[in-house]
Each structure stands twice: as C-alpha cells, then as structure tokens.
Amino acid sequence: MxxxxxxxxxxxxxxxxxxxxxxxxxxxxxxxxxxxxxxxxxxxxxxxxxxxxxxxxxxxxxxxxxxxxxxxxxxxxxxxxxxxxxxxxxxxxxxxxxxxxxxxxxxxxxxxxxxxxxxxxxxxxxxxxxxxxxxxxxxxxxxxxxxxxDISDSDQLHIANLLSKAENLIAQRKESIRLLDEFLKSTFLEMFGDPLRNEKGWKVEHLGNVTVMKAGQFVAASDIQSEFNEKLYTCYGGNGLRGYVKTYTHEGNFVLIGRQGALCGNVKIAKGQFHVTEHAVVCSPKMQFETYWLYYLLDIINLNKYASGAAQPGLAVGRLEQIEIIYPPLKFQTQFAQIVEKTEALKTQYQQSLQELENLYGSLSQKAFRGELVAQDPNDEPASVMLERIKEEKVQIKAEEKGGKSKQYLIKEPSEKIAAERSVPYDKNTK
Missing domain, CATH: 3.90.220.20 (DNA methylase specificity domains)
Structure with a gap:
C-alpha cells in the first residue's frame, strides 16, 4: 500500500x-x-x-x-x-x-x-x-x-460511506441518551415545578442547611493518569473528570460541585470510591435528602451564574451555602429517585452499546487508514459464495471418504493470466 x-x-x-x-x-x-x-x-x-x-x-x-x-x-x-x-x-x-x-x-x-x-x-x-x-x-x-x-476515488468513497454509517449509529445512540436525560429533567419539573419560582409552594431552605459542603484534597498533576486500570480511582476536579489516581478521598454516592474553572458550577454524581481535588465541593447530608433529587435540583438551578471572577471564575462555599432551594418532603424525593434509578439502568445499557459502537468505529478507522479497508473487486468471488463453496467441498470430501473412495487430485496447468501473476512459465502448447 x-x-x-x-x-x-x-x-x-x-x-x-x-x-x-x-x-x-x-x-x-x-x-x-x-x-x-x-x-x-x-x-x-x-x-x-x-x-x-x-x-x-x-x-x-x-x-x-x-x-x-x-x-x-x-x-x-x-x-x-x-x-x-x-x-x-x-x-x-x-x-x-x-x-x-x-x-x-x-x-x-x-x-x-x-x-x-x-x-x-x-x-x-x-x-x-x-x-x-x-x-x-x-x-x-x-x-x-x-x-x-493513496487509494482510488472509488475506494475513498467506499471508506467514507462505511465510516459515515458507523458515525450515524453513534450519533443515534448519543441522541437516545440525551433524550433520557431530558426525560428526567422534565419529570423533575413536572413533580416539583420550577425550583426558582417555587409555584408549588414547597418549603424553602438555604443550601448550607441541607448539606455540608467541603472542598476535596490536592493532588499533583504528575500523579494523575489519563488511562484507567483496576488499581486506580476516578479523580474529579473543578471541570469534572480529571483522570485517575492511586488514592481515594470518599466512598459512597455524593453530589459534586465544580467550584473553580471555566465550568465552575457544573454538577456531577460520584459513586463508589473516588478522589475529589480542592477545585470541587462534596455535598454530604446535613438534612436527609435523596442524592438524585439534589443533583437534578442543582443542575436545573445553574450554579454557574453565582460565580465570580473573570480570568479564573470561582464559586465560594460561603456563597453556595446562602443559595435558597426548595425542600419537598422526602417521600416525593424518593419517588423521583426511583424513577431515576430505572431510567439510569436503561441509560447504562445505551452507554454500553455506545462504547461498543465507538470501539467498532475506532477499529474500522484504524484499518481504513492502514489501507486495509478497500472496496472488493467486482470480479472477485464474494466472501459468502467462497465460504459456501468451501463448505460444499468439505461435505463432498467427507462423503467420498465414508464411501471408501480413494481421493484423486487433479492438477491443472495455470492459465496465462494466473501464470503471469505467479511468475510461472506458461506454454499454451503444453497439454
């Protein structure tokens, strides 16, 4: 190639x-x-x-x-x-x-x-x-x-069409995941109303009365790895996922708020064992609440609008504590959390499917640009026909062996075309 x-x-x-x-x-x-x-x-x-x-x-x-x-x-x-x-x-x-x-x-x-x-x-x-x-x-x-x-125009078009189909499948799966997220947001608004207007008249509390907010621990950039393995823990920073580290600071299910960086105010749910840097805030319960409920509440509120600083935007914990939020009874929070859990189970299936599609796309693209994905010559025997022919030949050989017939191998002289391809001397007068 x-x-x-x-x-x-x-x-x-x-x-x-x-x-x-x-x-x-x-x-x-x-x-x-x-x-x-x-x-x-x-x-x-x-x-x-x-x-x-x-x-x-x-x-x-x-x-x-x-x-x-x-x-x-x-x-x-x-x-x-x-x-x-x-x-x-x-x-x-x-x-x-x-x-x-x-x-x-x-x-x-x-x-x-x-x-x-x-x-x-x-x-x-x-x-x-x-x-x-x-x-x-x-x-x-x-x-x-x-x-x-350096391949022909037809092969270029073949590869473009093939990879475009894979891209479309990936886009469709991403859209399915996005629609699930939109469904949960609309369900929250239907159950609790707009949390800023509080048209349903829920009890109001300061965020600092509902949750204890504390920044995570410093970790050196040199200690953060970009590739995951079983000995590492997920590390979250001010803008979300930072990478993977050897130690963890928290265990359980928590809401995280990015407090420094261009995306400060972004909200995440962290599960299991994980590390949080000093640029993110961990929300621990002070009053009883459902983690999923708090996550969607803070996401809809859009905490980024409370940030200060132009060059390096930030959110002070003291400012976060003073934000007023609705606080509906726990039983309603639990009902919403149960809907989220069922939807998240479906979302997990979609994400696994998305990962498989992305892996397939990655494999195809590597083969394509190593020159291994070119259109089949229309004069070549299709792979499906070749496999069927081989299968029939195997059946015939087994039948002959079962019948006790001796196998005979017919050696044909190469044609002029094949001889040229194999550099075999060819004499058309040879019988």
Missing amino acids: KFERLGDKINQIRGISYKPNDISAIPMPDYVPILKANNIQEEGIDKSDLIYIHKSKVKPEQFIKKGDLLLAASSGSKEIVGKNIYFESDFEGSFGAFCKLVRPKKNINHRYLSTFFKSVPYKRHIRKLLSGALINNLKNEYIDSLLIP
Whole structure:
C-alpha cells in the first residue's frame, strides 16, 4: 500500500485576527459570524457564543466552503486542540486566528478526508505531538506530515460511506441518551415545578442547611493518569473528570460541585470510591435528602451564574451555602429517585452499546487508514459464495471418504493470466 503526505492533498488557511472594536456580539447588516475554537464541538457547531465581523475584513479564501474542515489549532486546553468540524455545505461566515481551515484539493475526496480527521490514527497523532508541549498549538507541519493511503476515488468513497454509517449509529445512540436525560429533567419539573419560582409552594431552605459542603484534597498533576486500570480511582476536579489516581478521598454516592474553572458550577454524581481535588465541593447530608433529587435540583438551578471572577471564575462555599432551594418532603424525593434509578439502568445499557459502537468505529478507522479497508473487486468471488463453496467441498470430501473412495487430485496447468501473476512459465502448447 502506497502512502502520501497529507500536505500534498490539502491547503491550510489561517484564521482572522481582529481588534475588540472590529467585532459585534449581535448580528448586524453586512456582518458575518466568526467561529472560534470553543465553538467547535464533537456534535457540531456551538452557536451560543458567536461574534460577528464586517465581511470586508474577511479574505475570499477565509469564507468557509462546502467540503472544508475547521480545526481548533490553538487553545489553553489540550482537549480542545485538534477538534474539528466538517462542512457539508457553504457556511456564510469565517473563523478566528486560533482556528485553521483545511481545504481539500481535487486529488482527494472531501468526505474521505473528513473521516480521516475523526479517526483514531489522527487523534493519536495529535495527542503524541501535544504531550509535553509548553504551547498547545497545531502547527501546519503537524498536519502536512500526516500520512494517508493513496487509494482510488472509488475506494475513498467506499471508506467514507462505511465510516459515515458507523458515525450515524453513534450519533443515534448519543441522541437516545440525551433524550433520557431530558426525560428526567422534565419529570423533575413536572413533580416539583420550577425550583426558582417555587409555584408549588414547597418549603424553602438555604443550601448550607441541607448539606455540608467541603472542598476535596490536592493532588499533583504528575500523579494523575489519563488511562484507567483496576488499581486506580476516578479523580474529579473543578471541570469534572480529571483522570485517575492511586488514592481515594470518599466512598459512597455524593453530589459534586465544580467550584473553580471555566465550568465552575457544573454538577456531577460520584459513586463508589473516588478522589475529589480542592477545585470541587462534596455535598454530604446535613438534612436527609435523596442524592438524585439534589443533583437534578442543582443542575436545573445553574450554579454557574453565582460565580465570580473573570480570568479564573470561582464559586465560594460561603456563597453556595446562602443559595435558597426548595425542600419537598422526602417521600416525593424518593419517588423521583426511583424513577431515576430505572431510567439510569436503561441509560447504562445505551452507554454500553455506545462504547461498543465507538470501539467498532475506532477499529474500522484504524484499518481504513492502514489501507486495509478497500472496496472488493467486482470480479472477485464474494466472501459468502467462497465460504459456501468451501463448505460444499468439505461435505463432498467427507462423503467420498465414508464411501471408501480413494481421493484423486487433479492438477491443472495455470492459465496465462494466473501464470503471469505467479511468475510461472506458461506454454499454451503444453497439454
């Protein structure tokens, strides 16, 4: 299998640099949206924080076209660098300086290229390049130096179709999981009403009267591992999962609140034995409550709005303690928790199915970009026919052996075509 440098098949285009007075936070006439690195999500474009710039500031090649890929090229987080979005149609906008556009040349199928940028080999390449890097920056040579199989247009399309089907199955499973989460939120609102308006007149308590909130323990970044094994414990920080460590600080079922970082105020449920860093708060019971009920209550309230600080947002425990929350009778909390448990059991099945699909996609993508997934030659015998033929031959051999017939092997001379392929001398006059 022949491989070629990706740089021979793409052009990379830099994003727009702009000054604060060049942009608008709202749409305006002759202004176009600018995508930034944090707008690039696995599920697609996050349009919640768009900015706009006058189209005269955008060069013609910087407008996003059908078949383009937009990459997060620079970020404070290594998790964001390398993420990308494929555009199936023209996008009436452009992108910022922390992103780059990968535009396919005519010698590569754009859908095939998009599957490469979702593949395990690509992601592994990016992680390797960024490990130990002081600056999380995706240089042009990092992309250009990637190797990709040099295969025919039909094989490129075959791989793109195959991997797209797997991607669609993964997306469907993720959507099923999302709908279960939405069902539980709507069930909470139906049972307890809007917790901010408290239209059902539930008893109100300060959060600090219901739960004891205490920050976790420091753990050095060098002690946090990215891969799980049976000797390690899950470690949670201010923005959720940090990785895995050798010690645990808590055991049981607890609600965690991220108290520092861009995602401070995020809420998680931690189960079993786990470690919590000083950037997250553990909620232990002071008054009796159901863990699932408290989790959905705090998630719906959106604690992030109580954060302070611009450069490094944070939530003080003292501020959290003063938040007023509804406190319905325990029997209603328990009814809700029972619904959650049944739904979570179904969700676990979906998540296992999702993991299997993602593993399958990873295996397929690795084979595809090692050149092992190419369309079958239509002149070749289909695998199903070959297997059936072999099965019939085995049955025939067994029948002959059972009947006591001696086996005869007929050796045929190679045809001209086969002889050429096997470098066997061929004489058409040979009998």
